[in-house]
Amino acid sequence: MNITYNEQNRIFKLDTAKTSYxxxxxxxxxxxxxxxxxxxxxxxxxxxxxxxxxxxxxPSKNNRDRTSFLDAFPMEYTGNGLGDYREGTxxxxxxxxxxxxxxxxxxxxxxxxxxxxxxxxATFGTEAECKTLELLCEDSVLQLQVVLLYTVFNDTxxxxxxxxxxxxxxDALYLTRVLSACIDMDNDDYEMITMxxxxxxxxxxxxxxxxxxxxxxxxxxxESSHQEHPFMAWKxxxxxQESGEIYxxxxxxxxxxxxxxxxxxxxxxxxxxxxxxxxxxWKLESGESFQAPEAVCVYSAEGIGGMxxxxxxxxxxxxxxxxxxxxxRPILINxxxxxxxxxxxQKLLDIARQASRLGIEMLVMDDGWxxxxxxxxxxxxxxxxxxxxxxxxxKYLVEEVNKLGMKFGIWFEPEMISPxxxxxxxxxxxxxxxxxxxxSLARNQYVLDLTRKEVRDHIFDMVASVLHSANIEYVxxxxxxxxxxxxxxxxxxxxxxxxxxRQVLAVYELQDRxxxxxxxxxxxxxxxxxARFDPGMLYYSPQIWCSDDADAIERLSIQxxxxxxxxxxxxxxxxxxxxxxxxxRVTPFETRGYVALAxxxxxxxxxxxxxxxxxxxxxxxxxxxxxxxxxxxxxDYYRIASYRENHFYDCYEVVSQDKKEALVTxxxxxxxxxxxxxxxxxxxxxPDQMYVIENAADWPEIxxxxxxxxxxxxxxxxxxxxxxDFKGRLMHLVQV
Ligand code: GLA
Numbered sequence: 001m002n003i004t005y006n007e008q009n010r011i012f013k014l015d016t017a018k019t020s021y022x023x024x025x026x027x028x029x030x031x032x033x034x035x036x037x038x039x040x041x042x043x044x045x046x047x048x049x050x051x052x053x054x055x056x057x058x059p060s061k062n063n064r065d066r067t068s069f070l071d072a073f074p075m076e077y078t079g080n081g082l083g084d085y086r087e088g089t090x091x092x093x094x095x096x097x098x099x100x101x102x103x104x105x106x107x108x109x110x111x112x113x114x115x116x117x118x119x120x121x122a123t124f125g126t127e128a129e130c131k132t133l134e135l136l137c138e139d140s141v142l143q144l145q146v147v148l149l150y151t152v153f154n155d156t157x158x159x160x161x162x163x164x165x166x167x168x169x170x171d172a173l174y175l176t177r178v179l180s181a182c183i184d185m186d187n188d189d190y191e192m193i194t195m196x197x198x199x200x201x202x203x204x205x206x207x208x209x210x211x212x213x214x215x216x217x218x219x220x221x222x223e224s225s226h227q228e229h230p231f232m233a234w235k236x237x238x239x240x241q242e243s244g245e246i247y248x249x250x251x252x253x254x255x256x257x258x259x260x261x262x263x264x265x266x267x268x269x270x271x272x273x274x275x276x277x278x279x280x281x282w283k284l285e286s287g288e289s290f291q292a293p294e295a296v297c298v299y300s301a302e303g304i305g306g307m308x309x310x311x312x313x314x315x316x317x318x319x320x321x322x323x324x325x326x327x328x329r330p331i332l333i334n335x336x337x338x339x340x341x342x343x344x345x346q347k348l349l350d351i352a353r354q355a356s357r358l359g360i361e362m363l364v365m366d367d368g369w370x371x372x373x374x375x376x377x378x379x380x381x382x383x384x385x386x387x388x389x390x391x392x393x394x395k396y397l398v399e400e401v402n403k404l405g406m407k408f409g410i411w412f413e414p415e416m417i418s419p420x421x422x423x424x425x426x427x428x429x430x431x432x433x434x435x436x437x438x439x440s441l442a443r444n445q446y447v448l449d450l451t452r453k454e455v456r457d458h459i460f461d462m463v464a465s466v467l468h469s470a471n472i473e474y475v476x477x478x479x480x481x482x483x484x485x486x487x488x489x490x491x492x493x494x495x496x497x498x499x500x501x502r503q504v505l506a507v508y509e510l511q512d513r514x515x516x517x518x519x520x521x522x523x524x525x526x527x528x529x530x531a532r533f534d535p536g537m538l539y540y541s542p543q544i545w546c547s548d549d550a551d552a553i554e555r556l557s558i559q560x561x562x563x564x565x566x567x568x569x570x571x572x573x574x575x576x577x578x579x580x581x582x583x584x585r586v587t588p589f590e591t592r593g594y595v596a597l598a599x600x601x602x603x604x605x606x607x608x609x610x611x612x613x614x615x616x617x618x619x620x621x622x623x624x625x626x627x628x629x630x631x632x633x634x635x636d637y638y639r640i641a642s643y644r645e646n647h648f649y650d651c652y653e654v655v656s657q658d659k660k661e662a663l664v665t666x667x668x669x670x671x672x673x674x675x676x677x678x679x680x681x682x683x684x685x686x687p688d689q690m691y692v693i694e695n696a697a698d699w700p701e702i703x704x705x706x707x708x709x710x711x712x713x714x715x716x717x718x719x720x721x722x723x724x725d726f727k728g729r730l731m732h733l734v735q736v
Contacts, residue, residue, distance in 0.1 A: 001152045003110045003133045009047040012108070012133060014150055015040060016157040019299045021150075023076055023135070024050050030104040032137060032148075034074040034184045037159075037247070039301050050074075072266055074184030077148055077163065079103050079139065080177070086262055086270050087214065090165075091177035091277070092142065099176070103137040103146055110134075114151045114160075119505050121252050121539030122294040123160050123318040125153055130318075143169035156314045162294040167284040174494075175282040179258070179274025181249060181295035187269045191237050192261055193246075193304075195229035195561045200549035200582050202226050202530040203561030205644065210234065210269065216260030220278050222447070222483025222500055223254060223527060224534040230257040231565055233307065234271070241639050242303040242683055249273045250311065250565060252319070253293040254536035255504035256280070279486065281497025293536070304564065305683075309636050312567040315538060316634075320570070322515060324522050324542045328629050329600050330407050331359070331622060332474070334574065336366035337550070337581050338606035341374050344389045345397050354607045356404040358615065359622035362474060362602075363401050364409035369394075371421060377444045380416040381423030383462040398470035409474025409522070410466070414459050415507060416445045416480065430455050432499070434487035442481035443528075450506035451499060452490035460513055467518055476545070477511070479527040504536075511540035524572055524600075533562060543570050543600045550576035550604055552587045552595040553669055553726060556643045556650045559598055568654065569633040573599025575621070577610065587726040589614040593621040594665055594728040598632065598652070601625045628663050628732070631656055635663075638683050643669050655684040659709070662691075664731040668722045677701065681716035682733070685709030691733040699729070706736060 002015045010025040022035035024047055035046050051072065067083030078088035081100035092101050111134075112127035135148040145166040152159055161181040167173060190210050194217045195203040208215070217228035224230050230251035239246050249271060251257050256276035263269055273295045282290055296314065300306030316326075333355045335343055343365075352363045369390055371379025385394045398408040417424050417431050419441070424431065431446035433439045439446055450456050467475070488499050515523060523541035525532060529548035537544055547558045555573065562571050573596040578586045589610075596602070607615060635654035643650035648670050655662040664682060685691060687710035696703035701720045712733070722729065 001131055001154045003131050003150075003152060004044060005108065005110065006044050009045055011035065011044055011047055012135075013044045014133060014152050014159055016152050016159070017154075018301070019157045019159075021159050021297075022046050025105045026050055030106075031073060032076040032103065032105050032135065034076050034182075037183060037185065037297070038245070038299055072268070074268065075182060076135075077103060077137070077146065077182055086264060087260065087272065089163075089177070089179040089182045089272060089274065090146070091175075092144070093174040093176055093281075094142065095171045095173065101139050101142060101144065103139055106136045106138050108133060108135050115149070117162055117291055117294060119508060120291060120293050121319070121508060121536045122162070123151070123252070123296070123314060125151070125318050129154050142173065143167070144173070153314070153318060155317065157298065157300065157310045158314050159297045160294050161297060163292040164289055165284065165292070166289040167286055170286050172283055172285045174497075175284055175290055176280065177277035178282070178290060178292045179272050180251065180292045181273050181297060183247070183249070183271040183297065185269055185271075187263055187267050189237060190234040190269070193233040193235065194259070195231060197226050197558075199226050199528055199531070200547060201554065202533065202547050202558055203229055204557050205561045205564065210261055210263050212263045214260055214262045216258060218256075218258040218260075218276050220256050220276050222256065222503060223479065223532045224257065224536070225482070226528065226531040230259060230273070230534055232259040232261065232271070232273070233304075234261060234269070235304065240303050241305045244301070244303050246300050246304055246307050247271075248296075248298040248307050248311070248565075250296040250298070250535060251293065252296065252535040252539070253504070254507065254532055254534050256500050275501060279497060279500060282501070283495055283498070296535070305638055308564055308639070311565050312637060315535065316567050316569065319535060319538055320542045321539065322523075322542060323520055326634075328633070329522060329543065330361035330474075331625055332362040332364050332409060332602040333360045333607060334364040334366055334476075334602065334604045337577055337604045341368040343368065345391050348397060349400055350608050351606060352401050352404055352406055355603070356406050358607065358618040360406070360603060360607070360618070362407035362409055364411065364474060364476060365397075366411040366476065367413070367478070369410070378418050378420040380413055380418040380445050381421040381448070383412065383466055385466070394466070395470040398472060402471055407473040408471065409476065410472050411476045411478060412463055413478040413480060414463055414510065415448055415450060417448045418445050429489045432483065432485060432488060432503075434485050437485060439485040442484070445481055447481065447483050447503075449488045449490060450510070451488050451502040456506055456510060460510055463514070464517055467521070473520065474522040474524065475514070476524045476526055477541070479532055481528075482531075508536070508540070515540055526572070530558070530562070533566070538566070538570055543572050545572035546599060549582045550574050551580035551583045551585050552592045552667075553585060553643075554583060555595050556667060556669070559595070560639065560642055560644060560650070560652075563598070563637060563652070564639070567633070568598050568637060569600070571599035574602040574604040576603075577605035589617050591667065591726050591728040593617070593624065594667065594730060597625060597628060597730075598665060601629065624730075631661060631663055636684055640664070640680060640682070643667070648672065649678070651680060653682060653684065659684070659686040659689070660735045662733040664733065665728065666719055666731065667728040668725075670725050671721055671723065671727070675721055677718035677720040679716045680719050681714065682712040685712055685733065686735070687713065689735050692736055693731050694734045695730060695732045702731070
């Protein structure tokens with residue numbers, strides 16, 4: 001990794017092990033242009049690539065036709081309103097109502113390490129691990145300073161970017177758009193990858209051609225959402241999992257976002273990512289600054305898989321924190337699908353007793369333990385144990401669970417308030433609402449106005465007091481509705497446009513306090529399943545519940561999309577009951593175990609009620625988890641085949657960093673008659689080493705021989721058809 005500045009050519013060059021990123025300063029206006037991003041180059045003299053004079057009608061060195069210049073020039077970070085008609089990154093509104101802004105280079109700093117982004121989640125690294133470029137630019141008319149921050153890392157091929165805006169003028173102004181990153185480049189027959197979904201079917205991968213005009217994904221729901229994901233990539237149409245070029249942008253943020261590619265009249269592309277400008281308006285008083293969240297930019301010449309492994313390494317090493325960062329997580333059993341709201345101490349202890357005998361390590365008490373919450377109509381905000389259900393009290397329950405050798409975890413939904421709650425009766429103004437308007441309920445609840453300190457403090461104290469009252473070692477932090485009816489009694493009229501972002505900052509502050517006050521706590525984020533599975537939340541919790549849909553077959557595509565950009569160690573995945581509670585499908589218990597193994601692993605069923613044959617399989621699954629989880633958490637992930645694409649089977653692999661072992665998961669969704677065996681190539685192994693498939697004793701077609709890593713990668717093996725639908729196998733390859 002390195003960052004250099006060539007003074008003569010006025011070119012910055014940021015290098016990672018395999019990529020280079022170049023920025024140039026041009027013309028007397030000191031515009032900051034994007035020169036190059038891609039494969040690593042030794043050359044830093046790429047100034048010839050800067051198109052300062054090419055656009056139609058453009059004598060660029062003077063102002064005769066400035067709009068044509070601005071409308072074609074590849075900007076690192078754009079202004080607004082002066083002739084760059086593409087959608088941009090920054091807009092303002094001055095006290096006179098003007099919106100124009102234009103940025104010019106002033107100075108720069110290059111230093112070891114990386115600054116913390118105040119109040120925001122962000123990647124981190126030591127001085128030895130990363131280097132940062134700070135580009136200071138300004139609009140001298142507005143006296144607005146903009147600091148562009150770029151960081152490169154020594155062990156992963158990403159460039160992270162963020163932006164800080166400082167108002168040095170004497171008047172307040174309003175920021176109406178502050179995106180975090182822009183990449184302008186020529187189109188090269190790229191197609192776009194984004195992720196889409198809904199409740200119970202999050203993060204389905206979609207690939208589409210890039211057409212003229214604007215295309216992208218966004219959320220204005222107050223969270224990163226089930227529906228679209230704060231990530232996009234663009235790749236050549238020939239790029240596959242293991243070869244070809246791909247670029248990606250990912251946003252470390254949990255609220256409204258936009259990620260967009262605009263293909264222009266000149267067939268150049270502008271890729272943007274940042275906070276969605278809709279309903280965003282931030283008042284910046286004189287002397288104040290605004291810090292935009294961080295964006296991750298990634299380039300790989302080694303296919304989609306190259307991008308995937310780069311992001312996995314970045315998040316494992318430079319984003320996830322805390323005690324469980326590199327640690328195996330306890331196998332948990334959660335009572336939600338087992339009991340829903342109908343449980344009491346006895347019922348939970350019955351489950352725990354049975355579970356502990358089978359090797360399960362933690363009981364998680366889900367929704368329904370507080371206030372008078374016997375259904376989802378009531379009590380959010382009243383975080384006091386309902387001793388009618390939890391007879392004997394929480395401390396007693398936890399102690400009994402601990403006596404069984406199990407840990408205890410608990411569910412909260414701290415951001416919410418039920419209209420039927422003591423909290424609402426006492427503080428109706430604590431809910432986000434527009435005065436005079438009947439608020440829209442979702443799941444019978446409102447969102448608490450966490451932009452108000454007294455509300456945050458109250459909620460934090462209630463949650464903390466429950467956690468202090470017993471030996472609670474895990475929290476599932478849920479968030480079960482999206483925001484609407486935006487209005488805060490705590491903000492003046494000209495700051496209502498800050499509510500969405502302030503709410504996200506408040507959630508970050510609360511989770512920061514929680515993890516500081518309870519440093520040993522395992523925190524799992526959740527939002528109606530996986531509606532807030534994003535890098536922002538990963539900064540606070542090493543794992544996130546992936547989806548409320550735990551059906552093994554539905555999970556294939558949910559986990560495929562998730563694992564394309566997130567480490568397997570972060571994906572909350574459980575073996576659930578059958579017929580599945582979301583889709584009614586019946587799948588073998590064994591297969592459910594294989595699919596959950598790709599994530600954190602646990603159970604979501606009533607272990608006292610499931611068929612005995614299934615129950616008897618649990619100790620085997622527990623052993624399987626203990627045997628493979630280090631590999632799953634730490635290994636390199638390869639996507640081999642996608643059920644989403646082929647409609648028959650799914651296959652993926654994790655390879656240990658030293659390439660001594662690998663685990664291939666093969667799920668045959670549908671069996672078909674008259675098929676011969678299926679050829680599967682197994683990438684990522686050491687080509688010159690020999691491997692055996694250690695767990696294929698009962699599988700004559702597979703167990704027969706030693707395979708070379710090279711043959712496995714390029715020729716593959718023949719996997720015979722499995723008898724029946726929804727069947728699976730694990731193949732554990734071990735170097736000999
Ligand atoms: C959300 C979560 C579920 C469960 C319920 C409880 O839907 O995703 O796992 O905790 O809330 O109400």
